[in-house]
Amino acid sequence: MNHSDTQTAQKQVITPGELLEHWLGHRRVTRKVIQVFPEKEFFEYCIGGMRPFSKMVLELLRIAGPGMKEIVSGKMTEYKEEATEPESKEEFLRRWDLATGQVQTCWSELEAGDFHRKIKLFGQYEGTVISSIQYFIDNEIHHRAQGYVYLRALGIEPPAFYDRS
Amino acid sequence: MNHSDTQTAQKQVITPGELLEHWLGHRRVTRKVIQVFPEKEFFEYCIGGMRPFSKMVLELLRIAGPGMKEIVSGKMTEYKEEATEPESKEEFLRRWDLATGQVQTCWSELEAGDFHRKIKLFGQYEGTVISSIQYFIDNEIHHRAQGYVYLRALGIEPPAFYDRS
Numbered sequence: 466m467n468h469s470d471t472q473t474a475q476k477q478v479i480t481p482g483e484l485l486e487h488w489l490g491h492r493r494v495t496r497k498v499i500q501v502f503p504e505k506e507f508f509e510y511c512i513g514g515m516r517p518f519s520k521m522v523l524e525l526l527r528i529a530g531p532g533m534k535e536i537v538s539g540k541m542t543e544y545k546e547e548a549t550e551p552e553s554k555e556e557f558l559r560r561w562d563l564a565t566g567q568v569q570t571c572w573s574e575l576e577a578g579d580f581h582r583k584i585k586l587f588g589q590y591e592g593t594v595i596s597s598i599q600y601f602i603d604n605e606i607h608h609r610a611q612g613y614v615y616l617r618a619l620g621i622e623p624p625a626f627y628d629r630s
Numbered sequence: 631m632n633h634s635d636t637q638t639a640q641k642q643v644i645t646p647g648e649l650l651e652h653w654l655g656h657r658r659v660t661r662k663v664i665q666v667f668p669e670k671e672f673f674e675y676c677i678g679g680m681r682p683f684s685k686m687v688l689e690l691l692r693i694a695g696p697g698m699k700e701i702v703s704g705k706m707t708e709y710k711e712e713a714t715e716p717e718s719k720e721e722f723l724r725r726w727d728l729a730t731g732q733v734q735t736c737w738s739e740l741e742a743g744d745f746h747r748k749i750k751l752f753g754q755y756e757g758t759v760i761s762s763i764q765y766f767i768d769n770e771i772h773h774r775a776q777g778y779v780y781l782r783a784l785g786i787e788p789p790a791f792y793d794r795s
Contacts, residue, residue, distance in 0.1 A: 476742050476743055477642050478642065478645065478760055479745065487761075512783050580644065595644050595648070599644075603771055606772055607774075607775040607778075607791055610774075610776050611778065614680065615779075626769070
């Protein structure tokens with residue numbers, strides 16, 4: 466960031482680059498939560514009739530990459546690869562990393578002026594680019610926290626919430 | 631917002647007013663989660679050695695109002711009232727509403743240029759105003775989601791995550 470960008474940043478709540486880094490930090494935590502789950506429990510363990518953590522992560526995979534692709538392309542994303550459920554944690558992690566790459570690639574195409582653009586995501590969710598991205602991040606935090614409870618119930622220490630490294 | 635403000639907003643990721651409304655929406659959901667808990671289970675029910683939901687909400691009460699007061703005053707907040715734990719859900723809700731009022735009052739004192747100011751919150755957490763506020767919101771989503779699992783395990787339908795009304 467040059468001096469002029471820094472000055473502009475000082476007058477903004479958050480810059481596009483900072484928001485991306487914030488999300489990527491959360492994605493690193495979620496990746497660690499997937500990693501720490503035992504293979505069987507990742508796909509099978511549930512509490513109170515909720516979904517296993519694998520199904521929650523599948524939802525996150527169906528949102529982040531495709532959502533960002535739709536935001537930058539303006540076209541409804543096809544759900545081909547994303548619609549199928551990986552059969553191993555290893556494959557989930559591979560898909561997670563692919564989605565992280567998609568988020569980064571799409572982000573590089575966003576301009577500051579894009580965040581208040583009105584969109585109807587996945588053909589049904591009306592909002593703006595920023596409200597949609599906030600939903601993606603919040604929804605990830607929400608479901609990951611449910612994974613934390615599953616891990617605790619299984620006697621496994623989850624990764625620290627505040628460590629985004 | 632006048633026309634000039636609207637034009638400025640179009641070039642920002644998010645405006646201060648939008649971020650406040652985003653947080654207040656989350657605070658409304660968390661309030662509903664507190665409300666829907668049965669009195670006894672709010673204080674006693676746990677999974678996997680975690681805290682009961684009352685203790686998590688107490689943590690949120692110790693952060694939002696005092697954190698915002700510290701951000702706008704620059705002075706370490708004293709933990710007097712906030713340090714004591716309410717003994718009923720009704721009292722928790724009263725404190726919740728007080729804290730929401732504090733957040734709103736403090737927010738009105740924030741200028742756009744404040745968000746990148748460096749701070750050391752509660753004497754130990756180094757960051758900026760915006761990174762601190764993001765932590766407050768994310769931490770609320772995180773613990774509230776754990777409350778969702780407790781509710782599901784108790785056979786109680788939690789409020790919809792996406793309904794911020």
